[in-house]
Amino acid sequence: MSTVIPYFDWSARSADWVDDIVEVFQEVAESDEFILKSRVERLEAEIAARTGAAHAIAVASGTGALTVVLAALGIGEGDEVVTPAFSFVSTASTVALRGARPVFADVEYETGLLDPAAAEAAVTDRTRALLPAYLFSGSPRMGAFAELAGRRGLRLVEDSAVALGAETDGRPAGRHGDAGVYSFFPAKPAGGIGDAGMIVTDDPEIARVARMLRNHGQPAGKRFYHELLGFNCRMDELTAGFLLRKLPHLDGLLERRRAIAAVYEEGLRPLAPALLPPQAGFGGRAVYTYVIRSQERDALRSYLAGEGIETAVYYPRPLHLQPAFAHLGHGPGDFPVAERLSREALALPLHPDMAPGAAERVVAAVHRFHTAGR
Ligand SMILES: Cc1ncc(COP(=O)(O)O)c(C=O)c1O
Incomplete structure (x- = not known):
């Protein structure tokens, strides 16, 4: 294991x-x-x-x-x-x-x-x-x-x-x-x-x-x-x-985050359109979370969990459908892209202290999900 x-x-x-x-x-x-x-x-x-x-x-x-x-x-x-x-x-x-x-x-599907x-x-x-x-x-x-x-x-x-x-x-x-x-x-x-x-x-x-x-x-x-x-x-x-x-270490930490994002980008881009990585080009960006979009999000998440890979969902419910904003009177369908992203978005592990090879292991597992190993 x-x-x-x-x-x-x-x-x-x-x-x-x-x-x-x-x-x-x-x-x-x-x-x-x-x-x-x-x-x-x-x-x-x-x-x-x-x-x-x-x-x-x-x-x-x-x-x-x-x-x-x-x-x-x-x-x-x-x-x-x-x-x-x-x-x-x-x-x-x-x-x-x-x-x-x-x-x-509403938000843009490409970027959220x-x-x-x-x-x-x-x-x-x-x-x-x-x-x-x-x-x-x-x-x-x-x-x-x-x-x-x-x-x-x-x-x-x-x-x-x-x-x-x-x-x-x-x-x-x-x-x-x-x-x-x-x-x-x-x-x-x-x-x-x-x-x-x-x-x-x-x-x-x-x-x-x-x-x-x-x-x-x-x-x-x-x-x-x-x-x-x-x-x-x-x-x-x-x-x-x-x-x-x-x-003083922030720029170095951000560089490391961009390098991990680049591993994901290169490894996952070939799976489009079944799975969409974030917008390409991480130069100048502060990579906080690496969020892909997949129509099989929940199945992919379970599969990765079975492979020992933890993921997170940002955000499972858009703001207009939160009970706290019920007073604004919105309902399902009001902001379709936000709703779609709440069903499709999945954040892969990404932090500067990831072990060498960990991002590659995630990429390989995502590929297996999309091919024979399911
Ligand atoms: C987009 C966004 N806005 C605001 C905040 C709030 O920041 P804090 O947790 O420091 O209150 C966060 C952090 O969780 C965030 O992700």
């Missing part, structure tokens, strides 16, 4: 970082800095320098980053935000929790990302912002969204939670609109050791308000004075200290 290929191998990943984690805990324990202090400030400076953003604002999670940005833009009751029907829940729940309406638009034409058709007089999301290893068509936002006078927020380190059209992910966000959730390519997130923007007013909103609406240095109703959405020093050590 050959060894299991795990979908996500935290123990292999953490082995390289145990010394750093212990040292960071020691450093923080011996300091009197726990939340929003010098390590957080240094991390903000590093992210700003890396992305070319005028402002980087550290927060408690990627979801917190979206929440704070939407609040800083003044989005609330009566407003609409156009967002994909197929994404992680935060892309839309943060809008709904502001009291605004997430207006879903918001379709600019569908987004444009969803714009109404109440639309305040467009909120496309980066998923898997793809980048939304940010040029088209920037053009649409400019033409219709809309704000453009990027849910680039999974995409720190990606670049499209010569610009880093998160830097195409009014603001972008990053998540440091441990499974992400830039994952930390807990929840954490970052907002990037060139807009001094978004930055000023976001800094207050993340910390109970207090202006810097004015403790217990609340200019705004804010949140407790602060980054802690342990996570920031770890991320300062990890960031």
Whole structure:
């Protein structure tokens, strides 16, 4: 029996970082800095320098980053935000929790990302912002969204939670609109050791308000004075200290992810159209998950499980059919591509610590499923 290929191998990943984690805990324990202090400030400076953003604002999670940005833009009751029907829940729940309406638009089958034409058709007089999301290893068509936002006078927020380190059209992910966000959730390519997130923007007013909103609406240095109703959405020093050590390695880790994606791409492309790998060309992309599309998804998944290969389904139910969004009144058939992807999408194991030959073993098993060995 050959060894299991795990979908996500935290123990292999953490082995390289145990010394750093212990040292960071020691450093923080011996300091009197726990939340929003010098390590957080240094991390903000590093992210700003890396992305070319005028402002980087550290927060408690990627979801917190979206929440704070939407609040800083003044989005609330009566407003609409156009967002994909197929994404992680935060892309839309943060809008709904502001009291605004997430207006879903369908995604492109090829990428799983918001379709600019569908987004444009969803714009109404109440639309305040467009909120496309980066998923898997793809980048939304940010040029088209920037053009649409400019033409219709809309704000453009990027849910680039999974995409720190990606670049499209010569610009880093998160830097195409009014603001972008990053998540440091441990499974992400830039994952930390807990929840954490970052907002990037060139807009001094978004930055000023976001800094207050993340910390109970207090202006810097004015403790217990609340200019705004804010949140407790602060980054802690342990996570920031770890991320300062990890960031210099991010480009190398992304290279490794792209190399594994290239093995999948070369090995699986011949199976099209029975099985469709993601859009080709991984240069400049932050490969987070490698998601194929197969009309026999569930059978393929069971077969791979039998071969000791773990997979994951992102996402088994599109957002418009989630009970949490029932109040929006959608039903099956409203966003056919999102629904189709929720039946066909399957994520193969991909992380920088995969054992040599593991990706090739996955490719071979997928081929066997499609030929004699079933
Ligand atoms: C597309 C997308 N948006 C937002 C988030 C939220 O980030 P976090 O888990 O840090 O709150 C995630 C991460 O899970 C995500 O994948």
